[in-house]
Amino acid sequence: MSNPQQLRYSKEHEWLSAVEDGVATIGITEHAANALGDVVFVQLPEVGETVTAGESCGELESTKSVSDLYAPVTGEVVAANQDVVDDPSLVNSAPFEGGWLFKVRIEAEPEDLLSADEYTAFTAG
Amino acid sequence: MSTAPRLTALDALHRSLGATMTDFAGWDMPLRYGSERDEHNAVRTRAGLFDLSHMGEITVTGPQAVDLLDYALVGNISTVGNGRARYTMICQEDGGILDDLIVYRLGETEYMVVANASNAQVVLDALTERSRGFDAEVRDDRDAYALIAVQGPESPGILKSLTDADLDGLKYYAGLPGTVAGVPALIARTGYTGEDGFELFLKPEHAEGVWRALTEAGAGVGLIPCGLSCRDTLRLEAGMPLYGHELTTALTPFDAGLGRVVKFEKTTNEGRFVGREALEKAAERAETAPPRKLVGLVAEGRRVPRAGMSVVANGEVIGEITSGAPSPTLGKPIAMAYVDAAFAAPGTEGVGVDIRGTHEPYEVVALPFYKRQK
Numbered sequence: 001m002s003n004p005q006q007l008r009y010s011k012e013h014e015w016l017s018a019v020e021d022g023v024a025t026i027g028i029t030e031h032a033a034n035a036l037g038d039v040v041f042v043q044l045p046e047v048g049e050t051v052t053a054g055e056s057c058g059e060l061e062s063t064k065s066v067s068d069l070y071a072p073v074t075g076e077v078v079a080a081n082q083d084v085v086d087d088p089s090l091v092n093s094a095p096f097e098g099g100w101l102f103k104v105r106i107e108a109e110p111e112d113l114l115s116a117d118e119y120t121a122f123t124a125g
Numbered sequence: 126m127s128t129a130p131r132l133t134a135l136d137a138l139h140r141s142l143g144a145t146m147t148d149f150a151g152w153d154m155p156l157r158y159g160s161e162r163d164e165h166n167a168v169r170t171r172a173g174l175f176d177l178s179h180m181g182e183i184t185v186t187g188p189q190a191v192d193l194l195d196y197a198l199v200g201n202i203s204t205v206g207n208g209r210a211r212y213t214m215i216c217q218e219d220g221g222i223l224d225d226l227i228v229y230r231l232g233e234t235e236y237m238v239v240a241n242a243s244n245a246q247v248v249l250d251a252l253t254e255r256s257r258g259f260d261a262e263v264r265d266d267r268d269a270y271a272l273i274a275v276q277g278p279e280s281p282g283i284l285k286s287l288t289d290a291d292l293d294g295l296k297y298y299a300g301l302p303g304t305v306a307g308v309p310a311l312i313a314r315t316g317y318t319g320e321d322g323f324e325l326f327l328k329p330e331h332a333e334g335v336w337r338a339l340t341e342a343g344a345g346v347g348l349i350p351c352g353l354s355c356r357d358t359l360r361l362e363a364g365m366p367l368y369g370h371e372l373t374t375a376l377t378p379f380d381a382g383l384g385r386v387v388k389f390e391k392t393t394n395e396g397r398f399v400g401r402e403a404l405e406k407a408a409e410r411a412e413t414a415p416p417r418k419l420v421g422l423v424a425e426g427r428r429v430p431r432a433g434m435s436v437v438a439n440g441e442v443i444g445e446i447t448s449g450a451p452s453p454t455l456g457k458p459i460a461m462a463y464v465d466a467a468f469a470a471p472g473t474e475g476v477g478v479d480i481r482g483t484h485e486p487y488e489v490v491a492l493p494f495y496k497r498q499k
Contacts (some may be wrong), residue, residue: 022172037157038162040427066481
């Protein structure tokens with residue numbers, strides 16, 4: 001699998017788009033989606049809620065397990081993807097596209113976000 | 126003792142197919158090859174191919190083989206005809222379930238006992254111990270067999286093209302020797318998916334060739350390789366118990382709602398068998414003051430119940446989930462659970478599951494969740 005070059009990545013396997021007007025789109029990586037198996041339920045943070053980098057802000061439930069969704073940055077949620085709530089399989093079929101999860105107006109971001117190459121090396125280890 | 130995982134004869138093939146592997150009872154087994162939902166649906170509508178070589182085969186032979194089995198197990202093995210199979214259990218002296226088993230009668234005085242991978246050694250030890258005084262031999266045949274299952278409505282057609290055996294004459298829960306893709310196999314019409322299908326016991330060195338032949342024969346009708354993940358959702362939909370979840374040493378067959386497998390009217394050993402006294406009491410208790418009962422639960426929402434979660438009603442804990450998963454066939458989360466008898470009737474109002482602090486509403490239903498159309 002290839003991790004898109006224009007994105008940045010957290011060690012908890014979220015991706016973060018380039019920031020436009022202070023807002024970034026967030027999802028989970030293909031690596032994470034594959035590890036989870038078929039995602040069957042997604043609980044996202046609500047619009048207006050503040051999420052904190054490194055803290056749980058939702059849940060991803062797959063056939064065999066439930067996993068916390070972590071916020072890769074701190075900020076206010078400005079959008080949540082209703083399509084993925086209605087059809088959680090988008091997380092598996094299009095993790096970097098239609099399966100995006102939420103958008104955040106960034107207030108602070110950790111310094112240890114990874115580049116695509118760094119994330120690829122991180123998950124290969 | 127080595128902690129390296131045991132590998133089946135098909136290990137290299139699984140890896141070449143891109144399987145996600147998982148530890149299962151000390152074996153490295155395929156969890157899934159692609160999407161477990163697709164694998165599940167393939168078995169329900171077309172066909173799926175499984176490697177079950179981790180299961181434990183134990184051969185029991187000798188003039189008193191059947192006397193030993195009647196004494197060691199709770200079933201009446203004397204009534205199993207040659208070429209037939211029987212679902213049964215092995216219990217402790219106190220009635221607790223050591224394992225659930227399938228016993229195949231392979232000849233006049235030859236039986237094969239198939240135990241769960243996680244209990245294979247326990248069953249082998251118990252049978253060996255219980256064989257004292259019987260003119261019978263208990264043989265560990267775990268390394269003698271690979272086990273491949275082809276399951277699903279297309280499986281008879283797929284297998285027919287590769288075997289000389291009379292599959293039309295092979296009933297459900299029967300097995301007969303034959304050839305598959307030119308090699309000898311014990312062909313059994315058994316499975317754990319709720320579908321028609323076959324389990325093929327063969328020499329490990331023949332496993333890869335048979336797997337490839339089945340893959341080729343099934344390609345045109347949608348057969349795909351399937352992992353243990355979908356096997357679990359298939360058996361859950363079919364209401365089949367899994368050892369360690371619905372069945373444990375803390376429960377008797379009567380507590381598990383499977384008292385019908387216990388046969389008190391045995392002709393051998395003057396009716397004696399291990400656990401008899403305790404099981405008679407358990408049978409009476411189940412009749413007069415039933416403890417918890419095994420029920421099915423269907424979610425109204427989308428959150429998935431997991432083993433160990435509490436079943437609740439009116440704010441009180443009334444039971445515990447033993448298995449839970451999203452059901453691909455029903456499109457909703459389902460679970461099996463032991464609940465207090467007062468809440469076990471299908472349609473009981475006000476039952477929920479405590480899912481990480483939230484009480485999610487669930488409907489109590491009769492098992493199984495899914496039954497194939499015959």
